[in-house]
Amino acid sequence: MDTFDWKNLSFGYVKTDYNVRTYHRNGQWGELEISSSEYINLHIAATCLHYGQEAFEGLKAFKGKDNKIRVFRSDSNAKRMFDTAEGIEMASVPGDLFKKAVHKAVSLNTKYIPPYGHGASLYIRPLLIGSGAEVGVKPAKEYLFIVFVTPVGTYFKDGFKPVDIMVCRGFDRAAPLGTGCYKVGGNYAASLASLELAHHKGFSTALYLDPKEKKYIDEAGPANFFGIRDNTYITPESKSILPSITNMSLQQLAKDMGMKVERRPVLFEELSSFEEVGACGTAAVITPIRKIVDPDTNKIYEFCCDGKPGPVSTRLYNKLMAIQNGDESDPYGWVEFVD
Ligand SMILES: Cc1ncc(COP(=O)(O)O)c(C=O)c1O
Numbered sequence: 001m002d003t004f005d006w007k008n009l010s011f012g013y014v015k016t017d018y019n020v021r022t023y024h025r026n027g028q029w030g031e032l033e034i035s036s037s038e039y040i041n042l043h044i045a046a047t048c049l050h051y052g053q054e055a056f057e058g059l060k061a062f063k064g065k066d067n068k069i070r071v072f073r074s075d076s077n078a079k080r081m082f083d084t085a086e087g088i089e090m091a092s093v094p095g096d097l098f099k100k101a102v103h104k105a106v107s108l109n110t111k112y113i114p115p116y117g118h119g120a121s122l123y124i125r126p127l128l129i130g131s132g133a134e135v136g137v138k139p140a141k142e143y144l145f146i147v148f149v150t151p152v153g154t155y156f157k158d159g160f161k162p163v164d165i166m167v168c169r170g171f172d173r174a175a176p177l178g179t180g181c182y183k184v185g186g187n188y189a190a191s192l193a194s195l196e197l198a199h200h201k202g203f204s205t206a207l208y209l210d211p212k213e214k215k216y217i218d219e220a221g222p223a224n225f226f227g228i229r230d231n232t233y234i235t236p237e238s239k240s241i242l243p244s245i246t247n248m249s250l251q252q253l254a255k256d257m258g259m260k261v262e263r264r265p266v267l268f269e270e271l272s273s274f275e276e277v278g279a280c281g282t283a284a285v286i287t288p289i290r291k292i293v294d295p296d297t298n299k300i301y302e303f304c305c306d307g308k309p310g311p312v313s314t315r316l317y318n319k320l321m322a323i324q325n326g327d328e329s330d331p332y333g334w335v336e337f338v339d
Pocket of ligand 1: 058224241244282
């Protein structure tokens with residue numbers, strides 16, 4: 001992979017050599033199989049195709065200066081996929097199987113892990129689908145769990161640079177008591193029209209408000225939201241947002257930096273009081289937000305600092321990246337080494 005243009009890698013799909021798979025049949029998971037095919041043979045009545053029995057995860061592996069391969073917090077992704085599977089009545093993947101599959105998929109494709117220093121990484125995509133055939137609306141009796149990997153650059157093409165986003169009141173990505181807290185494909189299907197609208201209007205993503213009252217801030221596209229005010233990291237608590245592993249990590253790092261952390265419903269009106277705001281998630285780590293435009297009221301909320309990322313967001317971003325890359329110590333055991 002010496003000829004690979006690591007610097008200009010986008011956040012897209014690049015074929016790698018292997019993926020790993022296993023089926024859940026007759027109440028148990030089978031052996032983990034290694035496959036070199038990018039395709040699956042699927043029954044036309046599989047429940048994932050008709051009734052949305054589909055869950056996925058996203059996490060990353062990094063190559064350090066020491067050439068060691070580090071996977072970030074796979075146990076948290078395993079837990080989230082477990083909860084998601086229970087949430088939509090799928091067979092759940094035990095934590096040890098999840099971890100084994102993730103590590104195997106990474107170790108089979110080490111030549112695709114971007115070298116240290118390019119801001120690129122190996123994206124890991126675990127996928128769980130109802131593969132059993134049903135015609136009535138009910139859970140499948142058979143499930144397929146796959147982990148594939150692909151090298152990625154930064155999610156937003158401008159990297160760690162502030163972006164402008166747009167408030168989207170005309171769409172909800174999840175219902176108040178729906179599946180927003182689970183990582184299921186249906187939430188993403190529900191978000192596509194609003195994301196496209198935001199992109200067409202020149203914004204990086206859409207800011208969703210709570211689907212019940214439109215009073216509180218929910219998420220920033222496929223990422224959690226946070227605001228910084230008076231040395232406090234403030235992030236929404238809501239039934240309709242995905243519990244972000246990046247956000248959990250940033251909350252811990254903010255505390256370590258002597259900040260207060262508040263996880264609570266965040267009123268939309270609070271926007272004007274924030275010094276810095278950002279979106280966070282595995283793909284982008286932190287995307288600082290420069291401007292939030294509200295087309296319904298014609299109000300524009302602007303944040304620190306003249307088009308540059310704010311100081312707190314920058315410190316948090318650098319700290320988390322340093323732990324992921326192995327440049328700084330990992331006091332919470334977030335990093336797992338891959339052989
Ligand atoms: C809707 C949504 N919110 C938040 C996140 C961030 O979660 P994490 O930090 O675990 O990647 C993601 C990405 O996975 C997402 O799709």
